[in-house]
Amino acid sequence: MKLGIQGKLVLISLGVLTPAFTLGYIYFRREVEEGFGVPSADVARAVERLDSMAFVAGTVAFAIALVMSTIAAAIASRAARALALAARKMADGDLGARAGPYGEDEFGELGTALDQLARGYSDLVTEHRRERDRMRGVLVGMREGVLLLDRSRRVTLVNPALREMLLVGADVEGKSPLEVIRHGELVRLLDEADEEDAPATGEIDLGGLKPRRLLVHVVRIPGQEGGLLAVFVDVTHLRRLEALRKDFVANASHELRTPVAAIFSAAETLESVLGRDPDSARDFIAMIQRNAARLRNLVDDLLDLSRIESQDFAVHLEAVDPAEVAKAVVDLFRERAAKKRIVIASDYAPDCQALADRRGLEHVLTNLIDNAVKYCVGGNKVTIRTRAADGSILVDVEDDGPGIERQHLPRIFERFYRVDPGRSRELGGTGLGLSIVKHLVEAMRGSITVDSEPGKGTRFHVRLRCAEPTERVRPSAA
16 A cells, blocks of 8 residues: 555654654663662652553554654645646646745745746747647738648648648648649659759649649658648749740731731832822722721720720719710711611610719720721611610620620630731721720729620620619700
8 A cells, every 4th residue: 555645644643753752661670670779669659650651642642753753754645646736737748837836944945846847838829829829820811822741752741822722621731742732743843853952843733624834833841840832823824924925026016017917018119109000099099098097096995005005094982873874875887887787776774873983985986886887787776775684784785796606705804816817907807896895894993795696686785783872964955
């Protein structure tokens, strides 16, 4: 059976007191028996009394020693239990536990040292948690993806940005990189950074439901732990913009080269026939004028598109009645439409006021009506409608002309995209009109869509925000 501190102190006290008392008693009795020089009967009686007194004194001393040692043992045991309880709490993670109050004995010094250890460890853990939370906040807030591998090439960390890029869950830790990103180029970059102990950079293309192009930078982590750190940057949008820029430069160069070449050729021919063939000279002069006008329109559209895309074009949103704007625009095309025997009809709903830029809306309707009149033939009809629906103002420009095939509709608003390039150039189109229309509508915080079917016509839907009642303009009295 194990003895606690209290039992050990009692045994120690009895072990010390009993021998001392016994030796003192034996010595005193011998002196009594030998040194007093009195009759033996009197000595016997004195020894008997001494034995009785010794028994009583021993019993009292034993009881006092037992009580005192028990009290001392209880005090010491309580301090030890308090220290053991505080240490157990600290071991279980309760770093706020303390062993105090402290005394001036060894237990007090031990409690003070234990509390100092707990405070130091608590400060260390708090700083570690602060650093961990700070690092976690950085990783969560990063738009770049982060992949951390240990020395055995197993995933130890993937931040939310990379999980979104790769469309994977949070259960990727412990897997190999190929289980997370099935791409040979990534493995090559990891091998290069690991073997050559130098940063490796490259791009990988990811297919799937959401194709992406990622720029990957891999470095080896120094130290005994080793491992690799890979940072992923989504350059999909950047590469798409670069491709659009290249296409734009190529298309713009082609579009500019055609009228410039025509003007140059007509000018050379005009020089040779100017004196001897006036009729031909007039034809070449008309060709120069026509291509110069086309060149001017192309440059103007390029400048407009550049200003809108660079956000230098500031829209002034106000309450605008689209019917008023549509009436003004239709008046500009009535004569031209009449010459082609095209009917322009209208269907304006009352009390429709949109939040729009008047100049921008006028430009949008001008382009849409101009295209409708341009591509329709005699007997066709162009209709402009305005109505309110679902808290928005809808402006439709519809015709029953030749229509557009379905495969062209997704690209109809791209710059320089033409459904029929030859006819478009013949009619003076630059290929930028619908792209400008789309940018203008989006600048007014609206949207534009198109529905069309070959032989049944085309309908453009412009959706604008409805002006609030406090923003509306009351019609003036006649």
